[in-house]
Amino acid sequence: MSKDSFLPYGAPNHSSVKPVDLKNLKPYGDAMNDGRMQVNFTLPVEPSPEAQEAAAELMRKMGFVDVKIVDMQKASEGFSFFVGYGAINHSVDFTKITVLKVETVFKGFDEINELIRTKIKRKIRIIGATTGFDAHTVGLDAMFNMKGYKGDYGLERYPMIEAKNMGAQVPNIELLEAAIKMNADAIMVSQVVTEKDCHINNLKDLMVLADKHGWRDRFIFISGGPRLSHPLSVECGLDAGFGTGTLPSHVASYVVDELIRRLERKK
């Protein structure tokens, strides 16, 4: 057994047990590498033997073999609803996968405050808002409010952080101007609505504005939201992005690490 090939957790050492093969990773259904998955979709035609075959054919085109359409129902006039099972032909090389990740080591509340006190030697200032027409505040508040999220204190609770939460529906320019006024170190933007990629356009627009005013390097730009990720955020020109399950201490850890990096670069 090597690093790339090993027995699954708890497997007895027996010749019939196949190892996990990271070079050719496939879904595990009922046995190693069987590749079995379920698929569900609707087609804009009435149920019929032809519709069923069309559904199976679509799955074969997706790379499934041993396709079984296990359910075909009439969803309404002119629409059919399918559940299909198949084994996927493809595999991925897990050892070659690289993902852009936020550069930080997650730390706890006390450690973060202590780092700010000893390394930055002043309170740090963070401002945040949900921008554009987006009215969702719960995620943003989870980051900022004293009580925090899932037992993790919010930024307002940190003695070494001055946090300002501007709420929702804030135009990009107002957020930037408020950040200048506060002399903020970091700007946090929440984006929840993603219809027609409005979150992406909104974030890009923020960065264009920041560039135009020469404020790009003045702040650490951070975005967050359920459909956001670090790579997407970087693609939009920001410094970091956080998705579902983010805790306030995650963001605080990143801001502190990044500020320290920036201080050291200046030296």
Add this chain to the structure above:
Amino acid sequence: MKLRLNKTQIAQCRSIAKVVSRDVGKMISQHSTVAIERSALRVMGICGAHKKADGQFYPHANAIVDQLEKDNVLARGASFWLANAMLQLEKSAEDVAALVAEDKLRLSEIPLQKKAAVEKTARALAKAGVTKIVEQKKNRKNLLKHLDDPHDPSFKKPPMKYVIVASGNIFEDVVQARAAAQAGADVIAVIRSTAQSLLDYVPHGSTTEGFGGTYATQENFRIMRRALDEESEKLGRYIRLTNYSSGLCMPEIASLAAIERLDFLLCDSLYGILFRDINMKRTLIDQHFSRMMCALSEIFINTGEDNYLTTADAVENGHQVLASQFLNERFALDAHMKESFMGLGHAMEMNPWHPNGILLEIARAQMTRDIFPKAPLKYMPPTRHMEGDIFFGHVYDAIFNLVSVMTKQGIHLLGMPTEAIHTPLLGDRYMALKSCNYIFGGAADLGDELIFRPNGKIEKWSQKVLKESLQLLKKIERIGLYRAIEEKCFAEVSRSLTGGKGFKGVFEKHAEYFNPVQDALEVELVKR
């Protein structure tokens, strides 16, 4: 299945709500808003729009009110100036409107005609508009004579099944709405495009481009109503249509909905303030007019307390919902609405992993039923704790369906397994409806078979929520509604009396303020 709740406490809650609404009512009666003026114009037949340089249509009603505002004469009421111009120029209302929109006429510069004659002209237009609305109400009644009505005012039938469509394109929405009706939906809501609530005008014509929803326009209302009428005839069951009377155009949407025979409207006295940061006064004044319109056209209102539980914890804050329901009920009564048209809102939003959380949800739902026995309660599904795991979500929604049918809710918003991901796909809606059809059928009479253990967990929880609501209402009585909202009594949101959007559009009525539509509504409603 009934809970033993303290009747004195319930009565106290209602009497406090009355005191609170009395103060607000005074403020309401002394003010009007740009949106109410535009609504009056719309009812009087001003429904055109003109194309601006940027290619967008801008409603005539807005052009008139903008001009009057600019010339500082709006306080007499837009209807007065319109009728005055009609008399002097001997032109129809729409012709006058078109001239204003093209900037060829300044209403305030037209010599004042005899007051009695102006008012007579205006009242005739208002009467024609109101008559049209009354006609639409009769049309609905007629349809319900030969079509099955999924709604039973005594709640012997399971709740009405309500789903949303939100493709952004009204024509696509029609396809999905009809499919949903066939799969069992009784009510179709066309979700509005993101942030339409912040537009201070109602877009014009049919629309095909929206974000997370489809624009509410008069033409879109008409298109969907026509399609649902056809589908209703085909299915032999009346399919209701809903939209959103909230935001800066709350009263106008109500008027257009009445004209186009929508059946329900989301219409809350506080939602805009708390969730869209619309000015407090603006919302309170606007909701009163909107609800009078609903009362006249027998549109069910749906209130928005369910939303409180998305920003405030649902286990701890059930009392905010109940307190707000008492206020919403009172404000609706003040607008001459009957209880049987009040879809007071609430939701199943507790953390699903809370021990015995399902019991607590049953307690809250049954308590709401018992306290508002006539109201077609609007019960919202889990949303906040929905995550990407659609399989768990489907199970979670199934429990919601069961709680809803056993506690005899009135309007049941179907939960979608994909709630945390996107506005529903056709297949998501189908899955959700199938599950609901199963549970509503299989447990149709469950509520009549069960009794709660006296002093058990369920009963005690409902008593606790009621008691806390009374305490909250007492606080609101002490400090007044405005300060209560400022001090985060609802949804953990704080708003100020003069903050928020749309405050500029509120004005104090002139001694000779004139609004023939509001007068006609008043007459019709009191006459009942």
